[in-house]
Amino acid sequence: MTIDGKQFRMACEDGQEAHLEALAADLDGRIKGMRQSFGDIGDLRLAVMAGLMLADEVSEERRKTAASAEEVAASRAAVQNASQLGNQREADIANAISSLTDRVERIARALSGEDRDNP
Numbered sequence: 001m002t003i004d005g006k007q008f009r010m011a012c013e014d015g016q017e018a019h020l021e022a023l024a025a026d027l028d029g030r031i032k033g034m035r036q037s038f039g040d041i042g043d044l045r046l047a048v049m050a051g052l053m054l055a056d057e058v059s060e061e062r063r064k065t066a067a068s069a070e071e072v073a074a075s076r077a078a079v080q081n082a083s084q085l086g087n088q089r090e091a092d093i094a095n096a097i098s099s100l101t102d103r104v105e106r107i108a109r110a111l112s113g114e115d116r117d118n119p
Helices: 018-039 043-112
Strands: none
Touching: 018 043
């Protein structure tokens, strides 16, 4: 692979050659772009700057991933809370229906005269 006009021999796992070449091409492009922007400031300095740029991108992606994970956790908690509220609501409705059924039955018994002996 060639980076900044220099040949490098790197070993990688079988099947990873194309990926390694793509990474090298990306790094090469970054260094070329910085060389055009900053001039000849030294190979080591350009390599360090390119490394810092890549580290910054990785750091930003990690931050985004952590923020996304927090959002997912908050969404899961909200869904669980909503489910619990729904279950409680269903229980409340079932209790209200049961209570109304008891009242209707008492009224029906009272109207039919069955409850005259049981106030």
